[in-house]
Amino acid sequence: MTTITEPVIKTEGNIGRDPIYRAGTNGRRSFAAIRVLKSERRYNPDTRAWEDTGTTLAVTLKAFGATADLIGALIDQGRLAKGTPIMATGQPDAPETWTDRQGGVHADPVVIIDAIGIDLIRQARAEAARTRQNDQATRQPSWPATPAAAGEADTDGETVPGWSTEPSF
Known part of the structure; x- marks a missing residue:
């Protein structure tokens, strides 16, 4: 028997805006969406500082059903909010398109979440x-x-x- 594996995408970055959670009602599944931003940074030896390269990747993470309900609980506890560093894995979905103020059309990748966690190392x-x-x-x-x-x-x-005589840390 042949097994076809779906591609798994790993996403890491900071939550770019407050996550959205909608509880399921009237037989509809719960829904959660998280916008993650990741900017590339490089060390500049001349200034001895890290600098943004100007390139920022935006990814929308989506969850449905029980996974969305768990994310909703984390949102209610204040553990998932704008600025929180996270890591997530999931399957790619159709990109979301949007139009900027100048009329340019953009497409951002979408990932349906399988697993998500707070990146404690980057947070610390x-x-x-x-x-x-x-x-x-x-x-x-x-x-x-x-x-x-x-x-x-x-x-x-x-x-x-x-x-x-004891040091305070």
């Missing part, structure tokens, strides 16, 4: 980068410059309130 890296940027903007140390600034250690080895 993005949060760490934002924290670093905020820390660099304020440039104030989070520890006292000397023990005397918060209280000195007593001669018997105990510490005065306000001074800790």
